[in-house]
Amino acid sequence: MTPLLKTEGLTVTFGGLNANDGVDLIVEAGSFVGLIGPNGAGKTTFIDAITGYVPTSSGTANFDGHDLSALKPHKRSQLGLVRTFQSLELFEDLSVRDNLLVAAHPARWYTLVLDILHLRQQTPEVDARVDWALEVVGLSEQADVLPTDLPHGQRKLVGVARALAPQPKLVLLDEPAAGLDTAESSALGDHLRGLLNHDITVFLVDHDMGLVLSVCDYIYVMDFGQIIAAGTPTEIRTNPDVRAAYLGEETGEAQTRYAEELHDLTGSEDER
Ligand SMILES: Nc1ncnc2c1ncn2[C@@H]1O[C@H](COP(=O)(O)OP(=O)(O)OP(=O)(O)O)[C@@H](O)[C@H]1O
Ligand SMILES: [Mg+2]
Incomplete structure (x- = not known):
């Protein structure tokens, strides 16, 4: 192998x-x-x-x-090849779902501002990947809240889900x-x-x-x-x-x- x-x-x-x-x-x-x-x-x-x-x-x-x-x-x-960080680095002003959308296109890390402006115009494929990542970590119902409103355990899970969104x-x-x-x-x-x-x-x-x-x-x-x-x-x-x-x-x-x-x-x- x-x-x-x-x-x-x-x-x-x-x-x-x-x-x-x-x-x-x-x-x-x-x-x-x-x-x-x-x-x-x-x-x-x-x-x-x-x-x-x-x-x-x-x-x-x-x-x-x-x-x-x-x-x-x-x-x-x-x-x-995708990672999570030991110290949590979420975008606190974005919803859980938007935190994942930003990460779903690894090539766009450097055009973050554009991403934020166009967050609602993502393709269905990207939406599906984000939904999938949220489901994998059991956060589907928290998609629209801010990370700051979640308990620490769930905030950690957002970090994991964000790494999964690009389907590495x-x-x-x-x-x-x-x-x-x-x-x-x-x-x-x-x-x-x-x-x-x-x-x-x-x-x-x-x-x-x-x-x-x-x-x-x-x-x-x-x-x-x-x-x-x-x-x-x-x-x-x-x-x-x-x-x-x-x-x-x-x-x-x-x-x-x-x-x-x-x-x-x-x-x-x-x-x-
Ligand atoms: N950027 C850096 N500059 C200098 N030394 C560093 C740097 N990053 C890590 N080190 C040192 O390298 C060693 C390994 O650190 P590392 O953070 O990789 O350990 P770790 O196994 O992840 O520990 P922990 O379980 O505490 O997270 C430590 O002695 C640390 O002080
Ligand atoms: Mg460490």
Whole structure:
């Protein structure tokens, strides 16, 4: 099988720090792949590098037969490589639906003003894609409200839906479950898993270990910019290097968070 996304030796350097350090990673078409790791491991940097938001210092990235290195972010999204952002960046003055309409044409990011003026004249095809994206994340009934009027959990879902509106081949999600409670996270997982039925491959970065372990087919674990483990959810749960990476953290707040994540890892193991 040809990988949809493949990186070899991908390295991103900030000053003297290798935020990504020789990352070899494969995402097969039609699969659901996770990337986990402690705070500062380099997960967002990886998404930034793949989508062209930070330059790579060495290594290669190939998407759907295209060498990505020379391509600007909007070219990459035109190829079907679309991301969400860890920090929510919605247009607060536009309705949920209009937030998606603006994103439905990746080529038009630079003519945003025109888009806004012509929002009501979108083609039926674009309308259908926006309706579909809203339905996928369960936001059809919130289409006409402003994002500011939604609870945090649903605002996160608007960000996911916006990434889906262009109907990408691969969607890279950076912590979509942050701020969601367990029930919302589980519902999100069901929606995301359903994307595979729409020929959308999913790459998920999240700290919600329950979500990652339950929805992913394959999981990479990053620490200090390097992939320290990779495998099925079952393999990751029992991998000693993974547990060491989570236990090795020393600062108080982070330690509490990792303890919870570790509990997810261990708890799931104990339940079996
Ligand atoms: N633009 C930048 N300039 C300099 N250093 C950066 C930049 N972006 C990230 N870093 C550093 O690179 C490392 C990796 O950061 P990154 O945000 O990729 O981690 P992360 O795994 O996404 O963490 P989190 O789980 O907290 O989101 C960190 O040490 C961070 O401080
Ligand atoms: Mg991050």
